[in-house]
Amino acid sequence: MPATNQGWPEAFGFKISGTGPCYILWVQEGSSAAAAGLRPGDEVLEIEGQPVSSLGCEALLGLARHCSNVPPSIGVVSRLQHVDILPGPQGCFGFELASSSPPQVASISPDSPAAACGIKPGDYVLEVNGMPVMLQEAAAALVGSCHGRSLRLGLLRPQRGAGTRDPVPSADAVHQERKQKAQEFSRKVRPGHGASVWGSGHPLH
Secondary structure, three states, X not given: OOOOOXXXXXXXXXXXXXXXXXXXXXXXXXXXXXXXXXXXXXXXXXXXXXXXXXXXXXXXXXXXXXXXXXXXXXXXXXXXEEEEEOOOHHHOOOEEXXXXXXXXXXXXXXXXXXXXXXXOOOOEEEEEOOEEOOOHHHHHHHHHOOOOOOEEEEEEOOOXXXXXXXXXXXXXXXXXXHHXXXXXXXXXXXXXXXXXXXXXXXXXX
16 A cells, blocks of 8 residues: 555556546556446546535545645545447447547447447547447457457446436535445455445445
């Protein structure tokens, strides 16, 4: 466990991105973040009890890295959405992925199965058929292995403007939802202290 927060969040096993709000895009298997229940697709709601949904990535990093608790407590809620897509003619789904990490949807073919499901350019693809993916090549290989079968994607759709996402639960609800998992993680990481990382909330649909 790092002695300071200067390497947060990568030093604790996860990666974030966003312009307000910020989202967790990757969680290292076996890390303290994974043990706390953080998952790709989580939206960051709080740092040390302070609401941070309006902060971009750089501001959020600055806040977390100056917190006295190591690591700082983090309140999150899952924004991962699952979409099932049936193949079109020739088994095509009608979308292309950009070479980013994690992969993002680069383009959608008009009148394609992907378009009918509401998938849009800029959506992050975090899971393919239940498998977490970080690289475009891995995601493309899983998509290509469907061979005429339906495809299930786990998508993160970053906020595109006011009123386009599900309501955020109240702070009290978030605290109650994570209390047990936070206590468990506290015993693993900082015995005798308060919880340092709160686990992921339930998906909102």
